[in-house]
Amino acid sequence: MKPAPLGRSLVPLPDESLPGYVLRLAHRLELSPARITTLTQLPMLKTISRASAQSTITMDAVAAENFGIATRLAPHQVAGLCLDRYADRYPPLRMIETNSSKQLMAITRRGWVLTASTRYCPQCLAGDGSVIQRRHGGAWQQRWRLQVVFACITHQRLLEYLCPQCGNPAMKSNPASTNRDLLPRLSQPGLHSAQCRNQGCHARLDITEREPGHLLLPADVLEFQARILHRLNPNSTVAPGDASRYFELLALVYNMIMLSWPQAQPLIGLRHLDIAAHRHVLQAQQAVETAQASPRNMETNRPLRTLPHASDSTAGLLLAADRILNWPDLEGLAARLTPFMDAAALQPWAWYPLRIHENWPPAVRRAFLPQVKGFAVPARPSGVAPIPPRPCKYGAEHVPQRLPDEWCQRHLGPLTGINVKYLRRAAALKLFETATGQAWSAAAEQLHMPRPNAELAVHTTRAWMRQDANQQAFDHAIEALAQELENAPRRFDYMTRRTALHTWIMPDSHWHGFVHELETQTTHGRGRRHKLTEERRISTTVLIWTYITHGEYLFAPAVLADKAAHSTQPRTAVLARRVGEILGSPNSYLTLRAIIKDYADRFAAHIDATGSADRFDWNPPTPLTTPPAPRYTRYYPHAQCRGARS
Incomplete structure (x- = not known):
């Protein structure tokens, strides 16, 4: 009615x-x-x-x-x-x-x-x-x-x-x-x-x-409020989509201010607004601590996301957020947010997930990538694809597990106060993140780097970067390495190489020819015999894997499989020591290194062309005679060896 x-x-x-x-x-x-x-x-x-x-x-x-x-x-x-x-x-x-x-x-x-x-x-x-x-x-x-x-x-x-x-x-x-x-x-x-x-x-x-x-408010605060009202006005010249995106970004910057407080306090500029904002943040932090102590509270971080009811604290916090956002200059937003991201990482309530939208410009999505001291934080599944922190000309597949020596000497050599082993691993993880936007844990998985080793490298590098000068030096080195990789005359697909060689062991026919070639070149045909032990074949396999994938020999699949198969690890230590001696002695093992390099170069070209390690035929440069019957010891680093010999 x-x-x-x-x-x-x-x-x-x-x-x-x-x-x-x-x-x-x-x-x-x-x-x-x-x-x-x-x-x-x-x-x-x-x-x-x-x-x-x-x-x-x-x-x-x-x-x-x-x-x-x-x-x-x-x-x-x-x-x-x-x-x-x-x-x-x-x-x-x-x-x-x-x-x-x-x-x-x-x-x-x-x-x-x-x-x-x-x-x-x-x-x-x-x-x-x-x-x-x-x-x-x-x-x-x-x-x-x-x-x-x-x-x-x-x-x-x-x-x-x-x-x-x-x-x-x-x-x-x-x-x-x-x-x-x-x-x-x-x-x-x-x-x-x-x-x-x-x-x-x-x-x-x-x-x-x-x-x-x-x-009473000064002119700059009133002008800020007038801009907000203009965006809200249905009859304004600002398009609804632009107004909506501004408020979404303002909310994200506000969240970062609350997480990193008092990092943004100097941006407010007015004493009474500053005091009010500080009072509200302290109350919100106390509310979060109380909520976290309650097992039934599922929204423990909500006080850090919501605006205050009081006008003075709202004015101060939003004014600081707008000055950081500096709309519409979004290209520099990531650099402006970096100190707030780092400060937020030190708080006990960081991180809660920020809502990133797929349709936002890349510069905005990169700016809000959660990071802690230079490394992306693994985010919860949100349906939003990760985005690289900078436009890249190289892909994740072009990042080697172990960066070339000349690159490291040129860009990481000047960095002191940290073990170069950890710095080198962290740099590889960071280069992967630069290309994909994925966190170090995903990078370690794709680079076939064991997670404990990757985690130790990241944590050690983060601790070293607590000094701002070290973080700036590391960021500059990563940028230089990224440019080095982008400007390389040829980039190789190391990801395909690692995948193709993940279970590969040098076949019997290649191993016999390899040993024969070594004997021929070192004894000039006088007949000295090298023992065809399984340990030596695995060592050679690791060396070839290291050359082809630009990986660390300690992370070679054969080494990791041997470590998993032998709890006491005596054989693994011998294997690693033998490979390390060969790789670390530039003036020794010259013939062995030359043959391995020839084999690795041909094998790498085959993998690059076919994407697989199958059907690779290797013929040494000298004629071969029928090799003697092999004398293997009972040494099988992992189950794939049996399949490789058959």
Whole structure:
């Protein structure tokens, strides 16, 4: 049944909210707000016959039509009373639930919209001096409920949040309740629209006496607020998508400020805003610590994501966030965020996942890659593909497990105070991350570097980089190495090589020819015999793997398999020592090294051409005679040896 039109109505004021309109209309008709909601057929709560706070956010088509009939308002005037008109520009208002009560709770939990209270400007509530506003008061504005709005541009002051008499928030209701009234004390008649409706308090909130000096704002803060209001304005020249992206990025920078506090404190610049922001952060950190101690609390980090209710602390924190963001200069955002990322890593509550969107520009996604002292943090699965921290001309497949000696001497040699072994491994992991955006754990897996060794290298390098000078030197060295790899005349697919040789053992026919060639070149045909032991064949396999993959011989599959097969590891130690002696003696084993290099070069070319280690034929440069029967010892580093010999 359609409602009857009211005898009198009111034209909504600019940006007036639905609760404020109901208050002014009730005052004009000398009725209680509850009676107005009944006559206009606003949606009611299921459990009790009172108007729901959900109408503050949005109204369905039937409710909007009934309200328009009763108040004699056009459809666009009714739609203009709800906050969802800002939804395409202000992401916290976007609906994610179909159930109305869940919509309200979801928006409340995001912490960037005041759904259970509101801010206000006393001068605006007093009205503009017109007859209708002198009688019934000014507008309770919608944007006062958007927590990015902290100041009144017209009166150049901070917004109020608490009633000066009772000390409670204006229009306070229970934020944890899904059955939330449109207004507190709906059934109370006779109150002016600007009076406090908290229990036992009827104080006027439109007091226009001279305000304390700390509420007045300087020009730069007012200009920042004006830019925010311009982005929120549905009639502004800013496209809705650009406005929405700005607020999304502002929220992410705000999150980083909260995680890294007090790193951003010097950016605020105003003492009273600085003090208020610091007070809020300390309260939020205490709330997080309390929540983490509770086993039932699943949103322990929510206090660090939500904006404060007080206007002064909101102004200070958002001002710092905007100065870091420096919209629209997004290319330099990663560099501006680096000190805050590093400071956040030292806090006990870091990291919680930041929400990165797939459609954001690469510069933005790179800026918000979670990092701790130069290395990406493994992120939770979010459906968003990782992105490299910089545009790269090389791929992950081009990164060797062990960087070439000449590169390391040129770029890592000047770095002191750290074991070069760990620095070299960390550099390889960082080059992989530079190409893919993946964390060191994923890089270690792709580089076939054992996780414990990779983890030790990263942790050692991070500890060394606690000094800012060391971190800057490491970053410069990685950039130089990346350029070296990009400018290389030819890049090899080491990932394919590692995969092809993962289970490879030198075949019998190649091993016999290899030994024969070694005997021929070292004894000039005088017949000296080398023992064809399995240990020596495995050593040769490791050497060839090292040459082809540019890997560390300690991480060769044959060495790792032998280590896993022999708990006492005596054979592994002998194997590693023998390989290390050959690789570490440039003036010794010259013939052996030359033959291994010839074999490795031909084998590498075969793998690069076919992508596989199968069907590789090696013929030594000298004619071969029939080799003697091999004399193998009982030494099988891993099960694949049997298949290789067959």
